[in-house]
Amino acid sequence: MSTAEVFDERIAARTATIGIIGLGYAGLPLATTFAEAGFSVTGIDLNVERVRAVEEGRSYLVDVPAERYGTLDGRLQAGTDYAAVRELDALTICVPTPLSKTRTPDLSYVVAAAESVAANLRPGQLVILQSTTHPGTTEEIILPILERGGGRVGVDFFLGYAPERVDPGNKQFSIRNTPKLVGGSTAECLRRTELLYRQIVDEVIPCSSPIVAEIAKLHENTFRAVNIALANELALMCDRLDISAWEVIEAAKTKPFGFLPHYPGPGLGGDCIPVVPQFLASRLREYGYTARLIDAAHEINTYMPVHVVQKVADALNDAGRPIKGSRLLLLGLAYKPDVHDTRESPSLEVMRQLLARGGEVRYCDPCVGGIDLEGVHHESTSWSPEEVEWADCVVVLTCHRAFLEHPLWDRARLIVDTRNVVPVGPSVHSI
Numbered sequence: 362m363s364t365a366e367v368f369d370e371r372i373a374a375r376t377a378t379i380g381i382i383g384l385g386y387a388g389l390p391l392a393t394t395f396a397e398a399g400f401s402v403t404g405i406d407l408n409v410e411r412v413r414a415v416e417e418g419r420s421y422l423v424d425v426p427a428e429r430y431g432t433l434d435g436r437l438q439a440g441t442d443y444a445a446v447r448e449l450d451a452l453t454i455c456v457p458t459p460l461s462k463t464r465t466p467d468l469s470y471v472v473a474a475a476e477s478v479a480a481n482l483r484p485g486q487l488v489i490l491q492s493t494t495h496p497g498t499t500e501e502i503i504l505p506i507l508e509r510g511g512g513r514v515g516v517d518f519f520l521g522y523a524p525e526r527v528d529p530g531n532k533q534f535s536i537r538n539t540p541k542l543v544g545g546s547t548a549e550c551l552r553r554t555e556l557l558y559r560q561i562v563d564e565v566i567p568c569s570s571p572i573v574a575e576i577a578k579l580h581e582n583t584f585r586a587v588n589i590a591l592a593n594e595l596a597l598m599c600d601r602l603d604i605s606a607w608e609v610i611e612a613a614k615t616k617p618f619g620f621l622p623h624y625p626g627p628g629l630g631g632d633c634i635p636v637v638p639q640f641l642a643s644r645l646r647e648y649g650y651t652a653r654l655i656d657a658a659h660e661i662n663t664y665m666p667v668h669v670v671q672k673v674a675d676a677l678n679d680a681g682r683p684i685k686g687s688r689l690l691l692l693g694l695a696y697k698p699d700v701h702d703t704r705e706s707p708s709l710e711v712m713r714q715l716l717a718r719g720g721e722v723r724y725c726d727p728c729v730g731g732i733d734l735e736g737v738h739h740e741s742t743s744w745s746p747e748e749v750e751w752a753d754c755v756v757v758l759t760c761h762r763a764f765l766e767h768p769l770w771d772r773a774r775l776i777v778d779t780r781n782v783v784p785v786g787p788s789v790h791s792i
């Protein structure tokens with residue numbers, strides 16, 4: 362039997378062992394899905410707390426509630442030791458790829474993970490990168506690291522790229538029904554990557570190279586960032602014209618072709634959409650190209666918290682109050698409804714600016730119990746009539762389901778609504 366036949370047979374028989382490096386928002390649902398499909402899965406993470414939670418079947422992400430562990434029959438193990446890599450047939454790297462302070466990609470986690478894998482690589486293994494990343498990472502950074510041991514790609518080991526597309530908390534689209542893009546360093550690398558993902562995803566789409574799959578992922582997120590910026594700019598323009606941007610969008614979206622509605626808000630959040638376009642822009646700077654639309658979108662989206670604070674100042678001013686000393690209740694610190702992720706959340710920037718201007722700020726977020734901001738710890742208040750009545754102004758930033766299920770808008774003296782969820786009224790100001 363050739364090594365390819367052995368690999369195929371182990372996949373078909375579910376005897377292949379799969380590794381997931383990095384058990385976060387991307388890695389843990391993937392590990393769980395492979396284990397649910399019948400594979401024996403080993404998760405490797407340097408975060409001891411996360412490893413312990415997986416081992417004890419405790420949930421720390423919305424997409425992997427504790428019940429999901431219960432169905433796995435011991436097929437999902439977790440540890441911190443990369444020695445486990447030697448036992449694996451295939452592994453996927455899902456470690457973070459943040460931006461540095463200068464908004465250039467920080468690939469240190471990907472490099473560290475690849476080096477640890479390389480130190481334990483054994484012949485025939487398939488290594489896949491799934492982190493969203495700087496174009497060229499798979500073949501220009503990961504490949505040379507894996508080849509340091511003398512093995513050749515496509516012969517001694519196999520290398521692919523399969524971008525993460527999950528939308529945490531999305532009840533309609535899961536790993537199974539979100540089509541998967543894959544790229545491989547060689548034809549055999551691509552074939553094996555495709556085969557592996559076919560076990561857990563309904564539709565796998567091969568790309569001609571890893572860099573095509575890498576840039577496709579960046580383009581998807583850039584599409585969102587630019588369109589959200591367009592909606593935000595519409596809000597800024599409509600504000601000057603004193604009309605509702607949401608009404609304009611509702612009207613525009615009746616066109617049955619060529620228009621995809623996006624909506625304004627307090628800015629852009631999450632670890633993907635605000636960050637990912639910068640990977641593309643920074644790579645292109647190496648070629649002397651300025652990604653103008655990406656830069657413009659970034660400028661508009663990062664301006665939105667300033668605009669929201671100005672709207673709060675204006676609303677309070679109309680009521681005869683300054684921000685300084687006013688009691689402000691912010692609703693929703695997570696970057697989107699019904700998740701607890703506050704990474705890059707514009708709500709934090711709004712909170713920071715209102716605190717800096719002397720506001721007495723509280724927040725309410727049923728998904729975010731506590732938060733440290735500028736060295737000070739803040740705890741969420743309850744969603745109650747008393748808290749709403751306490752505030753001189755309520756600022757709607759992220760509209761969790763709880764706020765809609767138990768609306769308390771009639772208890773508020775003044776509301777600044779950045780999401781168009783509060784019924785129009787004399788005390789309600791839109792952004």
Ligand SMILES: NC(=O)c1ccc[n+]([C@@H]2O[C@H](COP(=O)([O-])OP(=O)(O)OC[C@H]3O[C@@H](n4cnc5c(N)ncnc54)[C@H](O)[C@@H]3O)[C@@H](O)[C@H]2O)c1
Pocket residue numbers: 382383384385386387388405406407408411455456457458470473474491492493494525526527528529632633
């Ligand atoms: N969050 C999302 O919804 C999402 C969506 C699409 C793509 N992505 C991409 O997926 C990748 C991972 O993101 P995430 O949200 O899962 O991050 P995360 O921070 O939730 O999880 C990453 C995990 O990797 C671990 N880790 C870091 N360095 C490691 C190392 N050297 N070895 C082993 N473990 C290590 C961390 O401890 C952490 O638990 C990123 O590139 C991100 O851009 C995320």
